[in-house]
Amino acid sequence: MFFLATAEPTSHAPLVHPAAPTLFHLGPLPITASMVHSWVILLLLFLVIRLGTARLQMVPSGLQNAIEAAVEGLERLTRGLLEPKVADWCFPLVATYFIFIAVSNLTGLLPGVGTIGFGTVKAGSHLPYSVEHPHISLLRPPTSDANMTSAMAVIYFFVSLYWALKYHHGPWGLLVHIFGVKGGMKGWILIPLAVLFFAVGLMEALSIVIRAIALAMRLYGNVYGGESVLVLMTGMLGGLAAVPFYFFEFAVALIQALIFALLAIVFTGTLCSHEESHK
């Protein structure tokens, strides 16, 4: 027996709109809640980093310790999976993915984020300015905005392509890496193998493109879905039903950051490696 999930158009509006709400326009540019949240994260990260690294000490303490631990941990993660020179190229981007996604997801769980904004006035509430779920929230985690996740994925796509070209000394080297016959075979067997590896190469090329889309949509889907669940559960049992989901989303926030960073490292590893290094 097969169970098929089908999507049907419904008249019910989603609890959390898939698109980040627009707060105002700056000329032709719409400023969304996720952009404002991005700036808040940027400011927060900048302040924390400046506080922790303004006066670096040889014997670390306090905030410097935490920053060093994070940077060193991410560096080791990158170096453990990639060749040293590729790790050097890859580390800043991968570390930024992890830090930005983790901070974005965790700040998204803070009270007020997504719940303070403009919406329909809640009738009969004894609290002033009380609204039903805000249709336009002032802050929204950038990772629950498909524009940001797509931006990160597209940046990764082009940067990883640049690394691959650099690693394989140009387009020809990259094409050989993707479509070339591997295994060191010689003789007539090369002819069928070349056809086979060409087909494999086509799939590989397709997967390189799909990887970026998958990275973006996986992160967006997880965070957006988690946010929707939290909003739904907040309305049940006076909000108590959301408590276990908050713990769950706390873990998801860090796991998604780690998955994005790890997949970026692994995909880079498949692009920037020689056949010999797999042996």
Next chain:
Amino acid sequence: MGDALVQLGIDWPRFIAQTINFAIVLWVLNRFAYRPVLRLLEERRTRIAESLQNAERIQKELAAAEEARREILHQANERASQLIAEAEQTAKLQGEKLLKEAAEESERILAKTRARAEQEQQESRAVVRREVGELVLALTAKVSGKVLSVDDQERLRAETMAQLPVAARTDLHSASDSQRN
């Protein structure tokens, strides 16, 4: 596809804005966090490696210094023992030499004293003999009642000398010689 993008709120202005936002975050983190922290970590690794090398070198130097100290102490002990032995030997020789010299000196003093005593004894005897001779002459002159001539005196002296023992005669002669002189 287009509808899906619209549904998700993806459009070029927002996409480009978020790309720029992320790029700024990347630049800030790379400029203010990764570079200084990685540089510090590298410097710390280098320092720790240097410290370990230094500690190892110091340990070796300490062991060498300890070995040298022991060697020097051993040599000093040997030298001290040698010096003590030499000093003892020298003191022994010196003592023997001094004892020998003292014995010789005492012998010499004893011999000199004996000679002096002998001489004094002889001189005393000579004096006694001369006085005896003078007494004999005086007695003879008184008994005979005449003045003795020089020849008589010489003869009497010779006779007295002949009657005296040999030693007394020698003393008398020497006494007479000394008197004459």
